[in-house]
Amino acid sequence: MAISVVMPALEMAQETGKLLAWRKKEGERTVKGEPLLEIETDKAVVEVEAAADGILAGVKSREGDVVPVGAVIAWIVQAGEAVPTENAGSSNAASAARAVTAVANSTSAHAAPSTVAAPTESPAPKISPKARRLAKEHGIDIRLITPTGPDGTITTEDVLAYSTAPPVPAAPPASPSAAEPLSQIARIMAERTAQSWTTVPHFFVRRDLDASAIVALQKSAAAEADHSGVRPSINDVLVVLVARALQKHPLLNATWTGDNIRLNPAINVSIAMAVKDGVVGAVIKNADKTSLKEIASQRRELSDRARSGKLRPTDITGGTFTISNLGMFDVDSFTAIITPPQVAILAVGKIADHVVAVDGQIAVRPVLSLTLSSDHRVVDGAHAAEFLNTLAAAILSPSGVLA
DSSP: OOEEEEOOOSSTTOOEEEEEEESSOTTOEEOTTSEEEEEEOSSOEEEEEOSSSEEEEOOOOOTTOEEETTOEEEEEEOTTOOOOOOOHHHHHHHHHHHHHHHHHHHHHHSOOGGGSOOOOOOOOOOBOHHHHHHHHHHTOOGGGSOOOSGGGOBOHHHHHHHHHSOOOOOOOOOOOOOOOOOOHHHHHHHHHHHHHHHHSOEEEEEEEEEOHHHHHHHHHHHHHSOTTSOOOOHHHHHHHHHHHHHHHOGGGGEEEOSSSEEEOSSOOEEEEEEETTEEEEEEETTGGGSOHHHHHHHHHHHHHHHHTTOBOGGGSSOOOEEEEEOGGGTOOOOOOOOOTTBOEEEEEEEEEEEEEEETTEEEEEEEEEEEEEEETTTOOHHHHHHHHHHHHHHHHSHHHHHO
16 A cells, blocks of 8 residues: 655644655665655754655655645555555645746746836926026036925025035945845744744743752763763753653643643653754653653754754654753853743753852852743743742752652
């Protein structure tokens, strides 16, 4: 039985995807689970795996094509099996789209001269003979003079006033445009960020915390990792602690659907990662049930795939809460914009030594700055503060949470 290969949808609002590369050529064998093609969506460049064993056939989309979500772009067939005929509705839609493009191109390239309206000349301004002679002597274009005489007639006084007025500086010549076309990721990320900032009622809660305990925990866990293992980072520790805190505060793990609140059954922590042309949220699924060691391993794999442009659709979907850490860029603190339909995001700054009061004495401690952005349609100030208090307690004493 033939299996269709379609442009996948990674989220509700996605409308199109750009086909970047086929990993198989038409007529080559495919194995279920192996990379079949690469696409660029509004989130990232991802690999799409083959859904079945068979032969790639009926390829309808080329590299570089922007394809609507759900559109069939190829088939996987068995030996001797024919490619299914194209759906009539899809064929008609594609034909209509081609027709619209053809008409638009034809119209712009072959517009008849008769359709272009001839420019109309402005009527000559009224001016008195003396004023006309004076304007000619001074080399003044009478069309630039504002008339004050009866019936809009330019008078001698109008010419004299214009000739003695200070000159208006000419506008500087426009510099050549240095604009660079945006990739699909950058363009849609800009649209989504602007939409979130202008439609989601953000508010922010901030805490500065003594990070001594999580620094010690991270160093201990890293020392325990063997040479072949992955050394957990501070971010990995925070993923664990955030996931445990979300268990006690389900509203921060909820989804805003447009008219109601949906509590998500799973806690999937999305980690903001920089990729070419933007930022992607790589998701640790069921983070509240995953060990620190396993989270570190998953995060390393996701990071490697993000850097190489080989993220999979499952890598970036299903996130319910996001952590954005700019500490590695030497940022003290910042506020982050929520990724709808999520209702919260935690911004993490760098850990830096600060002079603080400890038991009434001056001491130096590593301090971590956290800023929680929340959607006020779902989370109020008390809920946000309570979540941050729970997280703060875990950061101050992580061993009790991870025991």
